[in-house]
Structure formats: structure tokens, C-alpha cells
Amino acid sequence: MSRPLPKLGVTTYSFTPQYHGLELSFEDIVRRIGSLGIGPGLEIVGFQSIKGFPEIPDDFVRLFRGLVDEYGLEPSCLAVNADLGLLPDRLLSPQEMADYLAPQVRAAAELGFPAVRLQKPAAPEAVELLLRVAEKEQVKMGFEIHAPDSVHSDWVMALRELYARLDSPYLGFIPDFGSSTRRVSPSVWEEYRRRGVSQEALDTLDARWNEIHASDQRPSESELMGEFSELTHSLGLGAFAHPLAMFCAGIHGHQDPQDWAEIGSQIIHVHSKFFGFDEDGDEPAIPLADLLKVLVDAGYTGYLSSEWEGWHWDPTPDAAATVQRHHRLSRDILESL
Amino acid sequence: MFPDRLIVPEELGVEEDAGGATAVTFRVRLPWYRALPMDGLHLSDVAFDGRPVASDRLDVEIDGTWRPYEDVAGLRDAWWFVLDPLRVRVRGLEPVADGEHKVTATVGARVPYIVLGTEALVIKETLTRALPLNARSAA
Numbered sequence: 070m071s072r073p074l075p076k077l078g079v080t081t082y083s084f085t086p087q088y089h090g091l092e093l094s095f096e097d098i099v100r101r102i103g104s105l106g107i108g109p110g111l112e113i114v115g116f117q118s119i120k121g122f123p124e125i126p127d128d129f130v131r132l133f134r135g136l137v138d139e140y141g142l143e144p145s146c147l148a149v150n151a152d153l154g155l156l157p158d159r160l161l162s163p164q165e166m167a168d169y170l171a172p173q174v175r176a177a178a179e180l181g182f183p184a185v186r187l188q189k190p191a192a193p194e195a196v197e198l199l200l201r202v203a204e205k206e207q208v209k210m211g212f213e214i215h216a217p218d219s220v221h222s223d224w225v226m227a228l229r230e231l232y233a234r235l236d237s238p239y240l241g242f243i244p245d246f247g248s249s250t251r252r253v254s255p256s257v258w259e260e261y262r263r264r265g266v267s268q269e270a271l272d273t274l275d276a277r278w279n280e281i282h283a284s285d286q287r288p289s290e291s292e293l294m295g296e297f298s299e300l301t302h303s304l305g306l307g308a309f310a311h312p313l314a315m316f317c318a319g320i321h322g323h324q325d326p327q328d329w330a331e332i333g334s335q336i337i338h339v340h341s342k343f344f345g346f347d348e349d350g351d352e353p354a355i356p357l358a359d360l361l362k363v364l365v366d367a368g369y370t371g372y373l374s375s376e377w378e379g380w381h382w383d384p385t386p387d388a389a390a391t392v393q394r395h396h397r398l399s400r401d402i403l404e405s406l
Numbered sequence: 407m408f409p410d411r412l413i414v415p416e417e418l419g420v421e422e423d424a425g426g427a428t429a430v431t432f433r434v435r436l437p438w439y440r441a442l443p444m445d446g447l448h449l450s451d452v453a454f455d456g457r458p459v460a461s462d463r464l465d466v467e468i469d470g471t472w473r474p475y476e477d478v479a480g481l482r483d484a485w486w487f488v489l490d491p492l493r494v495r496v497r498g499l500e501p502v503a504d505g506e507h508k509v510t511a512t513v514g515a516r517v518p519y520i521v522l523g524t525e526a527l528v529i530k531e532t533l534t535r536a537l538p539l540n541a542r543s544a545a
Binding site for chain 1: 407408411435439440441443445446479485487488489490516517518519520521522524525526527
């Protein structure tokens with residue numbers, strides 16, 4: 070008997086270049102997702118898609134629910150933001166953070182999302198304060214673990230302890246596959262070669278990333294960013310120094326795919342991050358087959374929200390077409406497991 | 407993010423300011439993917455035809471009201487939505503002739519969920535763009 074498998078889906082964040090460029094409205098994007106069959110899971114970013122968020126205008130609720138019904142989509146996750154630096158002069162306290170996130174959790178319930186994506190800046194104390202809201206609204210809260218963090222990062226370990234103590238089905242994690250890459254996406258190097266960066270400079274960055282990856286060292290986010298910033302500046306990359314450092318340090322993580330098994334039962338949603346494809350249709354930077362096997366072995370049957378982020382360096386490809394390719398790849402792998 | 411979109415490619419607006427000098431207006435885009443707090447707006451290195459413009463000669467239009475740029479940091483509960491261009495006014499210019507004018511601006515905002523130490527990250531992008539002015543149609 071075949072094993073139950075995760076379901077496919079997409080986040081509208083994948084369409085950021087065309088949305089920001091005013092080429093596609095939110096409604097256009099959801100209609101493309103529905104008509105091309107790149108759901109059924111549908112994830113949106115509250116502060117991106119809804120003006121006035123976390124207040125939800127009535128006409129948005131009608132539009133959203135109507136589109137979901139029309140195309141048979143399934144709201145999977147509402148990405149909310151833990152805006153710790155909301156105020157210009159100081160950081161939010163845990164109580165203020167809980168109060169700030171509560172309406173965002175309620176917004177998820179109002180739109181029919183079973184889960185919200187939380188971010189690292191929401192402290193464990195804030196989550197504990199927020200839990201009763203999530204339980205009342207029946208919305209699960211999942212912390213996104215994003216590159217360069219891993220299941221072993223200090224803040225994730227603190228949450229794992231908190232979860233063990235609170236033991237609530239409304240608390241979980243959202244792996245972002247960018248935490249478990251196997252190399253920097255070749256599409257980064259292609260794009261910056263096209264922009265005139267020397268092959269020697271790109272090779273130096275690639276070699277350093279691979280060296281860190283092969284070692285047992287797992288530098289922190291600030292250490293990685295500091296190191297790659299220094300390296301890109303020393304290579305004289307000018308305006309390209311910051312983005313290239315960010316792509317090496319903050320988007321391509323080093324966690325072993327197998328490590329997701331440690332939190333397998335607490336995974337409530339997945340950001341199936343991808344950047345681009347090689348000639349065979351594979352994703353060269355993301356070990357997708359390994360990752361999906363770990364999830365299936367862990368019994369995960371939730372959504373794989375395809376999240377295309379190659380647009381950071383090349384915004385020109387059509388987002389829908391790239392997600393279609395990613396769904397084909399994901400489906401082939403799942404069928405082979 | 408999306409630095410090429412920072413200054414909207416469209417005609418400059420032109421008006422006479424309170425002191426009888428000329429003001430021009432243009433629109434800028436938020437260089438980020440989601441709404442950000444308006445009190446974290448950053449405008450710097452603004453230049454018109456290569457001449458630097460001090461920040462006390464800049465206004466921005468928020469919810470239909472012009473405000474001095476230097477007052478924006480004191481606003482609360484205002485957001486810059488990702489799809490909404492922000493209109494900027496440069497005051498105190500000499501009369502401006504028809505034709506193309508070079509506008510330069512660094513535009514940014516505080517990203518409140520990316521906190522480094524005790525401070526939120528401020529993202530910025532810079533662009534110079536030639537914008538056309540046709541005083542008759544702008545008036």
C-alpha cells in the first residue's frame with residue numbers, strides 16, 4: 070500500500086517580481102495558480118497581499134473566499150510578520166509582540182487558513198502568551214526555520230524546549246528548504262557573470278561557501294554575513310558586494326536534510342524553496358529528493374508550498390512557469406518514493 | 407530590491423511653492439516586497455539635475471496630505487503599502503525648463519522583522535532617472 074504523501078501548493082510570494090512590478094494583481098496571481106493547477110495549497114503573505122493588514126477589508130474576504138471556491142484551492146498558511154523593530158526607538162516586549170501578532174492570527178482564521186508562519190523575532194515568551202489565541206481560533210503557529218538557521222540553532226532549541234513543556238498541537242515548525250542547500254545556486258553565478266563580475270571573484274565566493282559546507286563548523290548568521298561581506302568587499306565587488314554576501318550567507322544554508330527528522334512530528338507546513346533548474350529539470354542547489362524522503366519517512370502529509378526565490382537575482386522568468394516546473398519535479402520525486 | 411523600479415518613469419509634476427520658487431514632484435516605489443512602517447521611511451542623496459537637495463526641502467504625500475519629510479519619522483500607525491508609489495516634492499528650485507531632468511534618490515525603509523542586535527535593518531536603493539517635464543501638460 071502506498072504511503073500517504075504531502076500535498077503540493079504554492080505561496081504567492083513566488084510571484085513577487087510581477088506583483089511588485091504591477092504586472093499581476095493579487096487576483097490575477099490566484100487566478101493563474103487556480104487555472105494552471107499549481108495549488109491546491111495556497112499560501113499568502115499578509116503584509117504583501119492585503120492593504121491595511123492585519124485588518125481585512127470585507128471585499129478582500131469576499132474576493133479571497135470566492136477565488137478559493139472557484140478554483141478548488143485550499144488555504145494552507147498565512148505568512149505573518151513578527152515586527153520586533155516596529156517602533157523607531159526600541160524593540161517590542163514579549164507582551165507587545167503577542168498583542169501585535171494576535172490580530173494576525175485572527176486574520177488567518179477569518180480567511181480560512183489553518184496555520185500561520187511565525188518568524189524568529191517572536192520570542193518564546195511571546196508565543197506562550199499568544200497560544201491561547203491560536204487555540205481559540207484553531208490556527209496552528211509554525212516558526213519558519215530559514216537559512217542560515219537550522220534545527221540546532223540556539224533559538225530553535227529554545228523553542229523545542231518550550232514546545233516540549235507546552236505540548237500543544239497548535240505549535241510547530243515550518244522548514245524552509247533553503248536551510249538545507251547543497252551548493253549556491255549556479256543561477257546566482259550565471260547572473261553576476263552576465264553583470265560583469267569576474268569568474269575569479271565568483272569562484273572565490275563559491276569555494277568559501279563549499280569549504281564551510283564541508284566543514285563541521287556552523288557559523289551564526291551574523292558571523293556568516295560578516296565573513297561574506299568582508300570577502301565580497303575585498304574582492305572589489307562594489308554595489309554587488311552586499312547582495313552577493315546576502316545570497317551566500319542568508320539564503321543558502323548548510324543543514325543536513327536528514328536533520329529535519331528531529332522535528333518531523335512538529336512540522337506543520339513546508340516552504341519548498343527553489344531557485345532554478347538545470348538542463349535535466351533538477352534543482353541544482355536543493356536536494357529535493359533527499360528532503361522529501363525525510364518528510365515522507367517522518368509521516369508528513371501537509372503542504373509543500375513551492376517558494377521560488379531565484380527572482381532575487383533574476384526577476385525575469387515567469388513565476389507561474391517556474392512553479393509548474395517545480396511541481397513536476399516534486400510530483401516525480403513523490404511518486405518514486 | 408528592484409532598484410530599477412525605484413523612481414517611477416513618468417512626467418515630472420511642477421508647481422509654484424509657497425515662496426514663489428518652483429517645486430517638482432515625482433513618485434518612488436517601496437524597494438521591498440511587503441508593506442513597511444511609514445515612520446521608517448528613508449530619503450537621502452536626492453539631487454535634481456545633479457544638484458543636491460537638502461532633506462528640509464523634501465515633502466512626501468501621505469494619505470493625500472503633504473508632509474515635510476523630516477516629520478515623517480514622528481508618524482505612527484501609517485504604512486507604506488508595497489503597491490502604492492509615494493509622491494515626493496522637491497521645493498525651492500529655480501524655474502525649471504521643459505525637457506528631460508535627471509532625478510537621483512536613495513529611498514529606503516526600516517524592515518522591522520530583521521533586527522540586528524537592537525536595531526532593525528534599514529534597506530535602501532539608489533537610482534538616477536531622467537524624467538520629462540512638459541510644464542503646459544503638468545500645469
